Amino acid sequence: MFSNLHLIGFGDGGWGWALLQGAGVTISIALATLPFGLALGLAIALMARSGNPVARWFATVYTTVFRGIPELLTLYIIYFGVQILVQRGLEGIGIKGFSIHPFVAGMVALGIVLAAFSSEVWVGALNSIHKGQREAGAALGLSKAQIFRLVVLPQLMRVALPGLGNNWMVLLKETSLVSVITLQDIMFIAQRGSSNTKEPLLFFATAAIIYLAFSLVSWWFFERLERRSSRGHAAFGGQTR
Amino acid sequence: MRWCDHPGFWLGSEVLQNYGCRMAAGLGITLQLVVISVSLGCIIGLGLALVRLYGPRWAGVMVGSYTTLFRGTPLLCQLFLVYYGLGQLRPFWQDVGLWWFFREPFYCALVTFTINTAAYQAEVLRGAIQSIARGQFEGALALGLHRWAALRHVILPQAMIVALRPLGNELIVMIKSSSVASLVTLFDLMGATRLAFSRSFDLSIYLYAAILYLAMVEIIRRLWDLMEKRLTRHVVMR
Numbered sequence: 001m002f003s004n005l006h007l008i009g010f011g012d013g014g015w016g017w018a019l020l021q022g023a024g025v026t027i028s029i030a031l032a033t034l035p036f037g038l039a040l041g042l043a044i045a046l047m048a049r050s051g052n053p054v055a056r057w058f059a060t061v062y063t064t065v066f067r068g069i070p071e072l073l074t075l076y077i078i079y080f081g082v083q084i085l086v087q088r089g090l091e092g093i094g095i096k097g098f099s100i101h102p103f104v105a106g107m108v109a110l111g112i113v114l115a116a117f118s119s120e121v122w123v124g125a126l127n128s129i130h131k132g133q134r135e136a137g138a139a140l141g142l143s144k145a146q147i148f149r150l151v152v153l154p155q156l157m158r159v160a161l162p163g164l165g166n167n168w169m170v171l172l173k174e175t176s177l178v179s180v181i182t183l184q185d186i187m188f189i190a191q192r193g194s195s196n197t198k199e200p201l202l203f204f205a206t207a208a209i210i211y212l213a214f215s216l217v218s219w220w221f222f223e224r225l226e227r228r229s230s231r232g233h234a235a236f237g238g239q240t241r
Numbered sequence: 242m243r244w245c246d247h248p249g250f251w252l253g254s255e256v257l258q259n260y261g262c263r264m265a266a267g268l269g270i271t272l273q274l275v276v277i278s279v280s281l282g283c284i285i286g287l288g289l290a291l292v293r294l295y296g297p298r299w300a301g302v303m304v305g306s307y308t309t310l311f312r313g314t315p316l317l318c319q320l321f322l323v324y325y326g327l328g329q330l331r332p333f334w335q336d337v338g339l340w341w342f343f344r345e346p347f348y349c350a351l352v353t354f355t356i357n358t359a360a361y362q363a364e365v366l367r368g369a370i371q372s373i374a375r376g377q378f379e380g381a382l383a384l385g386l387h388r389w390a391a392l393r394h395v396i397l398p399q400a401m402i403v404a405l406r407p408l409g410n411e412l413i414v415m416i417k418s419s420s421v422a423s424l425v426t427l428f429d430l431m432g433a434t435r436l437a438f439s440r441s442f443d444l445s446i447y448l449y450a451a452i453l454y455l456a457m458v459e460i461i462r463r464l465w466d467l468m469e470k471r472l473t474r475h476v477v478m479r
Contacts, residue, residue: 070420201322
């Protein structure tokens with residue numbers, strides 16, 4: 001294994017640049033999914049807490065389904081399902097050869113799953129905000145949207161942050177699944193490299209190290225972010241850091 | 242007609258008629274993988290948690306690195322590392338007489354899932370044990386209990402109640418994650434589904450698989466709710 005380290009280097013016949021590009025794809029799909037998934041999750045959370053029974057029912061079904069089926073299955077259903085449905089629709093009006101880009105399919109599938117998991121975090125955080133805050137906002141003459149944006153949301157972030165950090169860590173690792181729909185992320189490059197060079201141990205160990213680096217940076221980042229967002233609450237509950 | 246052919250006939254689904262038995266066999270493999278790996282992982286995880294909390298410093302650091310390593314990398318990557326990576330060392334495994342083990346995707350998946358879930362469960366159990374007030378341990382020692390007896394009869398029963406829900410979540414996560422086993426040529430529920438789809442191009446087979454996974458997860462969720470209700474019936478609900 002160690003005699004072949006040049007295979008993951010940047011020189012002649014090295015896979016270094018390819019692996020680096022794969023790492024870029026992994027990070028891009030994770031970062032592209034994050035805002036979409038979190039926004040959808042917040043919407044689901046608001047539905048789960050709304051007075052409308054249909055919205056509540058939809059939120060329950062949505063979270064139950066997408067938290068209950070494997071991410072891999074969601075990915076396949078989105079990738080093949082949407083492809084086949086749209087193809088059939090387009091063939092009706094005479095357009096052929098439609099194919100969904102794996103990046104889009106991966107982003108949508110991972111975003112849907114992230115929304116299901118993050119909505120739980122959002123609900124918990126929304127519940128933690130005292131009713132008096134909204135009432136005070138209303139007493140000041142703010143509109144409902146203003147109350148949410150100016151009063152609730154800023155306080156929400158501090159409570160939701162640890163849970164959302166967890167969601168991010170899970171998402172980062174789940175991106176490895178998009179390699180099965182031929183998106184060229186780290187895992188895809190590592191698979192191709194290992195089958196070309198017959199050195200799977202080297203390539204998958206390198207992939208693992210890259211993922212580990214991403215995870216460690218994320219851990220560090222979220223720890224700082226949490227400390228920063230709760231700096232007004234340092235003495236809360238007698239906990240000091 | 243075998244029993245597993247029936248659902249396809251009842252539902253009038255051709256693809257389920259053709260692949261119902263493969264799906265049932267796949268479901269069996271998924272269950273085997275999950276039950277064995279999570280049980281073994283629980284035992285190993287408990288050991289790791291105890292070493293981390295009460296063991297010597299160097300051992301605690303090693304356990305910490307182990308959990309960080311396995312919680313910081315994707316399960317898929319670990320599985321490929323074991324199945325393809327360790328498979329690369331074939332002459333070595335043949336020399337030590339373990340090739341029969343690392344040749345089989347089932348055993349490779351089992352090993353990977355076990356070490357992966359052990360890392361997660363170790364963290365859950367460590368957190369649960371740490372959440373028990375220190376006075377419980379000191380009180381037990383003051384009553385003359387040995388350290389191990391205090392741990393076994395005082396700390397762990399309380400810690401397990403705290404750990405129950407996160408451990409149930411871990412079981413659910415493993416059921417879902419076990420679907421990556423299909424990517425190392427193993428015909429678990431996901432693998433059977435992929436096979437059925439690649440031959441029939443009938444999307445509905447994915448929906449039947451989704452229903453089966455959902456059913457497993459829901460059963461566990463209900464079971465865990467019951468268990469929690471029973472185990473915490475002496476605790477005052479706030």
